[in-house]
Amino acid sequence: MSTEMPKAYDPKDVEPRWYAFWIENNAFRADPSPDDKRPVYVIPMPPPNVTGALHMGHALMTTIEDVLLRHKRMQGFNTLYQPGIDHAGIATQTVVERILRAEGKSRHDLGRPAFLERIWQWKAKSGGRINDQQRVLGASADWPRLKFTMDPDMTRAVREAFVRLHDEGLIYRATRLINWCSDCRTALSDLEVENEEGAQGEMFQFAYPISQADGGGEIVVATTRPETMLGDTAVAVHPDDPRYKHLHGKRLRHPILDREIPIITDSILVDPKFGTGAVKVTPAHDFNDFATGKRHKLEEINILELDGKLNANAGKFAGMTVKESRKAVKKELEALGLTRGTQKHALSLPRCQRCETVVEPMISTQWFVQMKPLAEPALQAVNDGRTVIIPAEWKKTYDHFLENIQDWCISRQLWWGHQIPAWYCGACGEVTVSRDDTVDKCSKCGSDKMRQDDDVLDTWFSSALWPFSTLGWPDQTDFLKKFYPASDMETGYDILFFWVARMMMMGLHFMGEVPFRRVLLHGLVVDENGDKMSKVKGNVIDPLDLIYGASFDQVVAKALPGAPPGDALTRFKKAYPSASQLGTGFPAFGADAVRFTLCSYSPQAKRIALAPKRIEGYRNFCNKIWNAVRYSMTYIEAVAVTEAPPPATALANRWILSRLISAVEASTKGIDEFRLDDASGALYHFFWDELCSWYLELTKPVFLAGSEELKNETRAVLAHAIQVAVRALHPFIPFISEELWHRVPRAVGMPDTVSLARYPTAIDGRLDAAAEADMQIVQNVIVAARTIRAEHEVHPGAEIPLLLRAADPSVRELLAREMVSIRTLVKTQGDPQIEPAGSPRPRGSVMSVAGPVEVLVGLSGLVEGAREKERVQREIKKVEKDIVVTDKKLSSPSFVDKAPAEVVAETRTNLEALRRKRTQLDEALAIADELG
């Protein structure tokens, strides 16, 4: 390792060095051996989609999880960060179909085996990209354990789960209404349907003629989907609605199709106050109507083909799309003189989460999981605290979901995925469900005319098994025994239902134990305005551009491909106002800065508004760390560091060793409580504001002119503090900390990689309340003197005479001991004079009050009295305001009587101090007067 350190930190130079080093050192490997007695810490990584490229959401998830993992690893836990990739059924199939289409082919041209072959080829080529990018971010996953949800062992687990659930009657096949996406050509679960709020629609009214045999007349119904009338099998009214009492049991003539349909009465479906109080009933294409149809045993007439076009049941409208038929049906009704007006109507449109096609409810035979029996234990587990959800607000959402859960449609009409392990007998129709690859004989009649179900399972079915399938289930492997249940499941709140709840259910069902102890939920990364990142908006940021740097031309070309660069840039800067301050693009902030930034956001924020400018601040922090070490190296290179904190007698040394404790404890507490913002903030504050701004500055006069003894002590403490800080920071900024670990001296026995070094605790510092209190006085004195300098625009290079007066002899002793520090940091002319309170002062000085110390700065000739008077009067105003507030409080009898005694006492002390200060400021004012 070269000892030279460049003046500026360059992440591009440092970061690429370390990942391979960690891998070589097996730093991230989990040990399944039963002999390993270390406590265990496990996070199953939410497997990114095989289709995807790293986006900010992945960066956030990877960072947070990696911080948790690295922290626990350093604390001596046997850690497993279980990595994976998800096969992402619909998304992946769509991607490969798009490639095929470019070649002028469809998947049907290839046939199922050849098509799947193509997907596997594609996966082999571009499937691992996200994992590579996670490495750039520093993810400390146990990569050799990487699982793909379609791996043979994962598939075996899926089949096992399916067969068991089926045998238990929890998986069943049924014909019912499901959500159908005609573009993806598959059924969807309820969760995969997104409702577009406030879509502008139209309420169309038309009349059903009453059969002549029943006396003629008409009944008016309303609909937002007129074409569904082709599937109507009844019109319903409320049984108690007087307007329609005379029509109960009468029959209607379908105006377009040659059939009669009944008028039925139904108090569940019909709200007599809404519209005309008469509802057309289309059991095959509406969820409420479907239920109504079951109640009244109505015929279910499906009018749709799988491609979304109308079928033969629609008569002459067959072959039209929904949109075309809607128009045509309206026209036809118009021609028949049956239209009864329209009105605007806001509705929510169900759209396919994946492709945004409007989803149609359709009757279909599918496989379902019965959820109620599975949901109950999952609710219970969170209620009794076996699994804790953090932030806790999400528990209500979780409860609500599970309490109202519907059965889960798990079959998908796709080719890419786990094919359903069910075989149908061509002879007797028996369904055989099996763990085997093939079933050639019917279990019932022995026929060999067996055909496997063409459909595949919902991708989330395999994901639900993730915490144990990845560990070898159904086999009782060492891994499963040791690493189930996981410690933390960390993921975005948006997949609480999709994934977390389902893992809870499956984990409890198959393992008899919760799949993880805690659920940690983070927010969505959005742009600076709070808008979701999307290709449409052109506000997507590629994390790699932040890490490696990129010109805005490059950034925008990715954010809004194909758009004129000028427009794209305008939109981008609108989404990220702070980006304008970054010049022509993102500099290479480095992975550490990106990580630290992501950790600095509160996890309870639902939206994490990414401000590129903020990353710059943390890049600067990395540079600060770099330079602090660069400075320190001059003095500490040869220090023989011990693990225990070295002896310290000097105030600054005692102080920094004491402050170290607050920093590392706050860091650990923050990480443990999933408050990475607090943890990272505490370390940032410690390093910059305490270690750099005060401690390093205080070491300078020592190294310049201190005694050998003091120099040695300071070298040892500095080396210790730096080395502890590097360890404390490592989970957040693994790269720079590893680099520095190899530069700074470290204790004998500490590992060669900081990633395996012990995370600092209170034993790495030495609590010293007296030192902290004394230091506080010294700091206040220095700041007071500096303030006077700055207010009077004394040139920073100029030296000023300083007189310190204190009533308390121990304070005077303290000041005398710290004379060199004060002299250096204030830049005084000679040594500051230290006198008792009330001692005479030189003419032409100004005064400030710093706690128990009066700070007098000789400014004779440097300053006008008027200006000083202004300054003092400003201070007087502040103090007086405080006095008024405090006095008012204390003069209120109710406060003195009812407030806690210690609060009253504290307020009294406060008031005394304020009054004393007020008196002293009077003197300061008098002094200012002397300046003329």
Added chain:
RNA sequence: AGGCGCGUAGCUCAGGGGUAGAGCACUACCUUGACACGGUAGGGGUCGGUGGUUCGAAACCACUCGCGCCUACCA
């Protein structure tokens, strides 16, 4: 329609019964021997509104306005 959450400094956000905090931005001065990706000092908020509880409210409660998100959905 229900549920959840948010509204605090110009911006992004912490905090949370005892006289307001951070980062960035801003102002002034400074290239001082780690760092200008820096230093020192400073300005800036009646904590969305109204009412209540309390000795004391930015914090707790009620209502209200504005904004998000989620779930359900009236044809």
